[in-house]
Amino acid sequence: MTRYIAQRLLILPLLMVIYSFVIFLIIQAPPGDFLTAYVATLASSGSSISADQIAALRHQYGLDQPFLVQYFLWMQNLLHGDFGLSLEYQRPNADLISEQLGLTLALALFSFVLTWAIAVPAGIYSATHPRSLIDHVLTVINYVGVATPNFMLALILMWLAFAYFDINVSGLFSPEFVDAPWSFARVGDLLFHIWLPGLVLGIAGTARLSRIMRANLLDELNKPYVVTARAKGMREWRLVLRYPVRLAFNPLVSTIGWYLPALFSGSLIVATVMNLPNIGPLLLRALINQDMYLAGGILLIYSFLTIVGTLLSDVLLALLDPRIRVES
Amino acid sequence: MPLTRIAIEGAVNQQTPLLQVRDLRVSFQLDEGVVRAVDGTSFDVMPGQVLGIVGESGCGKSVTMKAILQLVDRPGRIDTGEIKFLRSDGETVDLVKLPPRGAMIRQIRGGEIALIPQEPMASFSPVHTVGDQIIEAILLHSHRWEQGGRKISKREARKITIGLFRDVGISMPEQRVDAYSWQLSGGLRQRAMIAMALSCKPRLLIADEPTTAIDVTTQAQVLALLRDLQVKYNTAIIFITHDLGVIAQMASYVVVMYLGRVMEQGPVDAIFHAPKHPYTRALLRSIPSMYGQTRVALPVISGTLPHPFNRPPGCPFHPRCADVMPACSVGVPRLMPVGDDQLASCFLHHNEAEPV
Incomplete structure (x- = not known):
């Protein structure tokens, strides 16, 4: 087991190098560069910049270098822990990202926990009471949840909260706490505001997860080992939790790997709509303005999370299922 | 015997x-x-x-x-x-x-009343050890092992399980207790199942x-x-x-x-x-x-089992029966004594039909 994890960790740097190359290739793919986008912005606001100045800037940022040279320079800096300078904000990318990363992670984890806390019990109830009224109600909610785009849901909920409860739910903080230093009051304010975006982000995942849980558990409930356990004289709910639920869990655990990064990238549109201090809008802006090193840095973090998430779900799966653990 | x-x-x-x-x-x-x-x-x-x-x-x-x-x-x-x-x-x-x-x-x-199921492989949970599943059964009915009203502990239940494994002829019971069902051979698995069924001294x-x-x-x-x-x-x-x-x-x-x-x-x-x-x-x-003679077809029961939605009227066996009589498709024969200690439901031996 330890060996298995060590092996996976050793492959991690290699994967990161491959991902970084692909990421660089993609963010360089659109025509033009940061400066063409910059000139266009300036032009639209009525000011202009001379061709000489542009050439000088292009040289200064190294944008006139060939693709591979630019890539190696970027990698060289990355290996020294330097994410480079944002061309647009003229600030270190590391600062820009780390300012947003904490709250992004908090939101993603909150929504993840919420998803599982709702989906698993709902799935278990549906599977143990198939075709009951509550099962039908949950099924309808699930289909609506999967089918509604989450930004749409965000808009509706924001409108409802504002129109009927007079609460402004955009952002993660009340106005007086946005720039305040951390304190218990600010944490409390965060916890008050995180519910709605957490729910919005998690709703589609919750619906999908509870459908998977229901289907898996229905399968497992028909297995002979359930009859054996009943024939032992176990209490029904204890039996269900101890045997079939445990086995129905395995396919769910293997989804954690892609679910974590999906929460980050999925938050992009919602975060923009709900004005959340989140890494999503930062990435969107960086991509639009071709602020390539900022976008590259964020995408690298996404890739890292994907790899770590996959590793995490594999390890969890091995802990949960001796058939995987013993054989590997 | x-x-x-x-x-x-x-x-x-x-x-x-x-x-x-x-x-x-x-x-x-x-x-x-x-x-x-x-x-x-x-x-x-x-x-x-x-x-x-x-x-x-x-x-x-x-x-x-x-x-x-x-x-x-x-x-x-x-x-x-x-x-x-x-x-x-x-x-x-x-x-x-x-x-x-x-x-x-x-x-x-x-x-x-204990059950020994048909497929020992599928009848054990694959993610729990066989010992765990048997110990659980013992603890559920611990009063059947108790002496003087004292609750038995998990450790004692484990000892009982090892003893049962020995009784049903599983070698190295101390190790086998911690095995998963898919690590055992078919015979051992069924023996473990029998041990589980016997674990609470059923009648x-x-x-x-x-x-x-x-x-x-x-x-x-x-x-x-x-x-x-x-x-x-x-x-x-x-x-x-x-x-x-x-x-x-x-x-x-x-x-x-x-x-x-x-x-x-x-x-x-x-x-x-x-x-x-x-x-x-x-x-x-x-x-x-x-x-019997080799290369000669075995006698078989003619016809096939009727489809469950399509039960024949009267005696369920009459469409395939060699001794079928007109009465067989009308009434359902009751189970009646046809000798010392032997009962049959067939109109060849009596005329009692089930009340309609």
Whole structure:
């Protein structure tokens, strides 16, 4: 087991190098560069910049270098822990990202926990009471949840909260706490505001997860080992939790790997709509303005999370299922 | 063995039955229609007796057993009938009337009536060790092991499990306790299953085709083991199989079922040497013999099992019966005595039909 994890960790740097190359290739793919986008912005606001100045800037940022040279320079800096300078904000990318990363992670984890806390019990109830009224109600909610785009849901909920409860739910903080230093009051304010975006982000995942849980558990409930356990004289709910639920869990655990990064990238549109201090809008802006090193840095973090998430779900799966653990 | 059998039979006749199944009916409400899986089955099990139930696949053997334990799954339902069980405290309860999730049936399940299922591989959870699953059963019915009202601990339950493994002939029991079912061979798995069924000293053991999933050599060992344990603990066994050879080895009394009804029942010698019902006779004819001619087709029962939605009227066996008479498609013959201790439901032997 330890060996298995060590092996996976050793492959991690290699994967990161491959991902970084692909990421660089993609963010360089659109025509033009940061400066063409910059000139266009300036032009639209009525000011202009001379061709000489542009050439000088292009040289200064190294944008006139060939693709591979630019890539190696970027990698060289990355290996020294330097994410480079944002061309647009003229600030270190590391600062820009780390300012947003904490709250992004908090939101993603909150929504993840919420998803599982709702989906698993709902799935278990549906599977143990198939075709009951509550099962039908949950099924309808699930289909609506999967089918509604989450930004749409965000808009509706924001409108409802504002129109009927007079609460402004955009952002993660009340106005007086946005720039305040951390304190218990600010944490409390965060916890008050995180519910709605957490729910919005998690709703589609919750619906999908509870459908998977229901289907898996229905399968497992028909297995002979359930009859054996009943024939032992176990209490029904204890039996269900101890045997079939445990086995129905395995396919769910293997989804954690892609679910974590999906929460980050999925938050992009919602975060923009709900004005959340989140890494999503930062990435969107960086991509639009071709602020390539900022976008590259964020995408690298996404890739890292994907790899770590996959590793995490594999390890969890091995802990949960001796058939995987013993054989590997 | 015949001597013990006679001894048991002799003792049996004066005793009250351990289990009395009377006119049991179980049906499944499916979208396509109603399937009457068990359609008026009656039989008795005496304390310490080995009762063989034989019949083709789908004749309602397993559903009857599930009904005894109140384990019939939706959309199945026990419609009518009685299953009277003599509990160890001397009280008789009708298992049909117990709520399937109630405390009393849970005490009886595993504690007084235990099940040895058909497929030992699928019947153990693959993510728990076999020891864990047996220890759990012991702790659920810990009062059956208690001495002086003291609760037994998990460690003691583990010791009991190791002892049981030794009893059922599992070598290296200390290591095997911590094995997962998929790490054991088919024979060991079934032995572990038997250990689990015996773990709470049940008075009735239901063995549902316990040897179908294992090869012939191992099968012989498992049967020998069950016979030894039966003599040692004097546990009554209901032995379900479609293998008449196994019945001849194991059972002292035989019930022959077809389409959810009892066709014939009686002591094993009577059933094998003086079968009364044409179905029993046909079954016995289709056993391959050591002395038979080679390269000659075995006699078979003509026709096929009717589709469950399409039960024939009258006697369920009449479309395939060699001795069919006009009355057979009109009335359903009752199970009536046709000799000493032998009963058959066939108009060849009596004229009693089920009330419509």
